Amino acid sequence: MTADPVTPDVEFVSARRAEIVAIAGELFATRGYANTTVREIADAAGILSGSLYHHFDSKESMIEALMRDFLEDIGHQYTTVASAGTDPVTTLRALVHVAFGALATDRAAVAVMLNEYNVLVQYPRFSFLRDAVEATERLWIEVLDAGMRAGGLRQDVPADAVYRFLRDAIWVSVRWYRPDGPQRPDAIADDYLTVLLGGLATRRPTRRDR
Amino acid sequence: MTADPVTPDVEFVSARRAEIVAIAGELFATRGYANTTVREIADAAGILSGSLYHHFDSKESMIEALMRDFLEDIGHQYTTVASAGTDPVTTLRALVHVAFGALATDRAAVAVMLNEYNVLVQYPRFSFLRDAVEATERLWIEVLDAGMRAGGLRQDVPADAVYRFLRDAIWVSVRWYRPDGPQRPDAIADDYLTVLLGGLATRRPTRRDR
């Protein structure tokens, strides 16, 4: 992807291109990136496969555009929440709600990120995925650490282990989340936070667990 | 796959075949099923691609063998644990330990199951994956329900939602689990259970936990 000399940062693209990115994203999410052919994408967009290359220079550019847009969007939301100055537990709750909210607004992108990350990140072109993931990790762990220091969160499990636990369970829920299902993302987030913060047991285990 | 008329149930295969299944599984796990070519598998096995077809009739047969072996193995472990007659919370803890234990013994199969399930299950040939998943789901939920009835587990969050949280966070940990890392699977399972059962929040100042 060559940089645009006129608008080097803000990457303006046509509405049609954004449309195709969304269409391709849906296909990538359901049948996987490698299993999706450019002809299938073109079919879904109502054009021929060759015409895709008026908008993109390669199939990789499509998934790259999908990932960049998504990561930029959710990155902004995270930093907004984290810099709100609320107490750590409140901030954590807000972060969880942002993450589950992405299930509704960017379902395809979340699924693709979850399914293809490990493969894509092996190629230099997609190293920006790792950058975004690591930045997110630092942001969450900082909140968790603050919560542990302030006393709102337990301190006997390392913050990075808790973070992985959180992240995994949230993102993987894209596998069973249905936009037309009974539960709104916020309701799922609340259920999740109930178990996460309160614990599954009715009372704290009296015997030592380890 | 044609059934063997002599041993219709117990599917005996050569040691070489099992070896190749393991090799292919490692490749499927790291770079994805669709991104792995039969030539790469053959290379890793030290033979030529055509020679693979002495052992398998297709590339699909390889991943099918990998999945069948794994699901059969862990299915046995689950039913053994569930029918041990222990109290629900103890049974739940044992189930979690079995699942994390699979990270060490069948890392590749777990990763492939996690990454390729959604795509594979769309084809009739791999409907056995759905069967196994649903059977596992019933088994876990039964334990959770028993725990809720007995009073050991909280009842204000539906069992199936709790199960999904559990399952997802456990299996996805294959993404960051490293067999040569500092933590053994049992230690990870204990950390996990601590957060899961006890909750992340500090409730009524825990004087005896410090």
Next chain:
DNA sequence: GACCAACCCAAGCGGGCGCTAGGGCGCGCT
């Protein structure tokens, strides 16, 4: 009304894919 840029089509190229056909080699058995 000439022009341009944005889109799209028609046709197909080169390459890598999964898979096949037929033959060679060595080990264990009788």
Next chain:
DNA sequence: AGCGCGCCCTAGCGCCCGCTTGGGTTGGTC
């Protein structure tokens, strides 16, 4: 000694993949 069989090789087929090339059509602009 002779044979069968498990295992692998040599050589390559046919298909579908991502992508290219050159040209046609349309709507907005001056």
